[in-house]
Amino acid sequence: MKRQSNTVPVLVFGTGVVALIVALILAFVPFSTSGAAEPTAAFTAQKNLDEVAFQLGSAPGARYSGTLSMTSDGSAGTKTVEFTDLTVASTKNAEGSITFDSTGAQYRQIGNYRYVNGPSKLWRDLFAGASIASQIDFAATDNKWTNLRYSGLPDLGYLLSPALLAGRIGNTERVKEPELGLELPAPNKGLPDARFWPTSDPQVTAIGADKVQVGTMETTFDPSSKRVTHIKGEFAREGYRVTVDTAVDLLAPEDLTKLFANERSLVPELTNVPAPAVPLAGNAINTRASGNCTTAACEFTIAASGALAPEVVTEMRGATGHVNFGITVQFEVDGSRAGERGGTCTRVLTVPFGGRTQTTCSATNLPPGSRSVKTATNIQLLPFIEVTATDLTDYIDSQEKSSxxxxxxxxxxxxxxxxxxxxxxxxxxxxxxxxxxxxxxxxxxxxxxxxxxxxxxxxxxxxxxxxxxxxxxxxxxxxxxxxxxxxxxxxxxxxxxxxxxxxxxxxxxxxxxxxxxxxxxxxxxxxxxxx
Incomplete structure (x- = not known):
């Protein structure tokens, strides 16, 4: 199973170093410039934010109800997803109900595998404006589990993973670079990744007793337990911007048992599912004359390619799948498709990713003295991603263990x-x-x-x-x-x-x-x- 990873370096503290660091923390706590011996309002807000963020980040999962919008760099549109009681594990596994562009569906995520089950309208809306939309066999996606890879629908499991979301709500460094003081003695002293204790106030604002704001990120929490209850704001990642507005309910490990059990029960339906957005290389279908035309018939070879678009070949390496092609060839005889001359030929071909296959079609009922036979080819296609039940079950087991x-x-x-x-x-x-x-x-x-x-x-x-x-x-x-x-x-x-x-x-x-x-x-x- 192909997995993805993200993240960074390490700090080692011996007992003596810990004592020194504690002293440094105390030395650089910002206090009021008025001479009063109390921490600044920003430092107090930071303390509350840390307690909230760390509790969120350590949670094995959370349940969300709200909206999330994503705009990719260079994209003309924004994709907004509404969700209700969406359960997301720290491992990106997720299940719940979503609505995209007024169409409701069920959302499931097993780590890096994302699925949706809803009306075919959802996929038609996702492909709105795409030139290839006319060739996709959307009917086969209607109320069926489909793979969301390359669909552009936000990766809800990743974007709402508790640990990663905790980092986003607490990222004061994005608002303003802190002024730095003494360098930490370990572990990266003198290296490009050395750390320093800040000497300036953190960029955190308290809004009453139950809310803090960092840039546009606004986090609401229970003042006594410091459990987050709502997150609202915008953050950026490589290549896209995200706006989130959601209620949050933290979950315990036992609250995720049903999620993983449901995923295991779904495995038989996920071993071979449509993946409409997997991009193919150009000229997937090629039709050419394969021999001399006779008065009885004129044969043509139809070649089908399962080659993937160059920009995804590396990322899809190791992925197993195929493309189903529904092909209709209409023959044009001497510049005319009138009557029964030439006829129509239909074929259904299945081609593995990266593979090729071919078939033949013949123009028939040719009139005497025919000088030319041409073809007009109509294509309906649908890629599929395959995974074995054993691999998918093993993956779920490893995800549950990680959670x-x-x-x-x-x-x-x-x-x-x-x-x-x-x-x-x-x-x-x-x-x-x-x-x-x-x-x-x-x-x-x-x-x-x-x-x-x-x-x-x-x-x-x-x-x-x-x-x-x-x-x-x-x-x-x-x-x-x-x-x-x-x-x-x-x-x-x-x-x-x-x-x-x-x-x-x-x-x-x-x-x-x-x-x-x-x-x-x-x-x-x-x-x-x-x-």
């Missing part, structure tokens, strides 16, 4: 501006938030339970012949961190994400040298989003 792994969010120092932005891009967290696992504070956690470590720009200058320069002090520091991260991570996977391709290569070599399996540590390079 039960405890998540502990903590506050730490902030990275400098460039590194903080990359931390946000990779982990969806402000750099002032981290995930404590064992004796480490990692930069974030992915929906699969993987622990993120983000490496912003600035390391490549210390790489020689593809490896980290052994004479650079940061090399031994990164090596020690890697060992400590492995020890602290337990059975969770670690994901390194680097802004520089050279560093990704160097870190892979470092891991190999330390005998660390690629099953335990994944390393990816992702260029910074400077938009």
């Amino acid at each position: 039960k792994q405890p998540v502990e969010m903590v506050r730490t120092g902030s990275k400098k501006a460039e590194a903080a932005r990359y931390n946000d891009q990779v982990a969806g967290f402000p750099s002032s938030y981290g995930i404590k696992q064992g004796d480490y504070v990692f930069d974030g956690v992915g929906p699969e339970g993987n622990l993120f470590v983000a490496f912003g720009p600035g390391y490549a200058q210390h790489i020689t012949t593809g490896r980290l320069d052994p004479s650079w002090s940061g090399t031994s520091m990164l090596t020690d961190q890697l060992k400590q991260q492995i020890a602290a991570s337990g059975d969770r996977e670690i994901t390194y994400v680097t802004a520089e391709e050279e560093l990704a290569t160097a870190l892979r070599l470092l891991a190999i040298g330390e005998g660390i399996s690629s099953d335990k540590l994944k390393v990816f390079a992702t260029a910074p989003d400077n938009s």
Whole structure:
């Protein structure tokens, strides 16, 4: 099963270091400039926000009722989804009722697999304005489970995953870069991803006793329990903007038992489902004359291709599926389709992704002296994504296990501006938030339970012949961190994400040298989003 991951680096604290950090926290708590010995209003609001965000982030799931709109960069339209009692696990698994453009449907999500079951109008609305819409066999999607890949419908499981949403409501660094003071002594001192305690007020505003605002994000909570009750506002991610307005009810592990049981019962219906939005390469159907025409008939070869569009080939690598083509060929004889001359030929072809097949059609009832026979081809098509019942069941089992792994969010120092932005891009967290696992504070956690470590720009200058320069002090520091991260991570996977391709290569070599399996540590390079 193909999975996706997102997020960043790690902090290690020994007992003495913890004491020093506590002292630093106390030293840099903003107090009123009037001389009064109480924290500023912004600091008090930040404390409340942290309690709310950390409780949300550690929840294994939540139930939402509200709306979510998403606008992609370069897109002319905004897709808005209403949802009622939508249950979302920390692992992105989800179930509930949605409405898109006045059409109601059922929504299900198993990690990276997203499905909808509703009237075919929903898909027609999703394809509104698309040139290929006339070729899609929408009738076959009517009140059937269909795969939402590439549909443009917002990924509700990802966008509303409690841990990731907690990072979004608490991201004061997006509003204004904090003024930074003393550098933390561990674990990244002197590195591009070093953290510092801020000396300026956080960009948080209290609105009464039960609400805080960070930029446009407004979070309402119960003042006594600090449980979030409502989230409203806008946030941006790579390539899109999201506006959310939803009631929130946090769930316990036992509240998710039914969700995973329902997913298992649905498996037989999800092994082979339409995926209308999977894009195909151009010229999927090609018709050509295959021999000389006789007075009786003129034969044509119809070739069908299941090649995927170039922009999705890499991402779809390993995905199994096929395309059903309904083909109608009408023959034109001597410039005329009148009467019974030439006739009509219909065929149904099934082609695997990346494969090809062909069939033949013949123009018949040709009049004597016919000089030319041409074809007019009409196509109806529908891609399908396939997955075995065993793989899907195993995936659900792993998702349920991940949802039960405890998540502990903590506050730490902030990275400098460039590194903080990359931390946000990779982990969806402000750099002032981290995930404590064992004796480490990692930069974030992915929906699969993987622990993120983000490496912003600035390391490549210390790489020689593809490896980290052994004479650079940061090399031994990164090596020690890697060992400590492995020890602290337990059975969770670690994901390194680097802004520089050279560093990704160097870190892979470092891991190999330390005998660390690629099953335990994944390393990816992702260029910074400077938009």
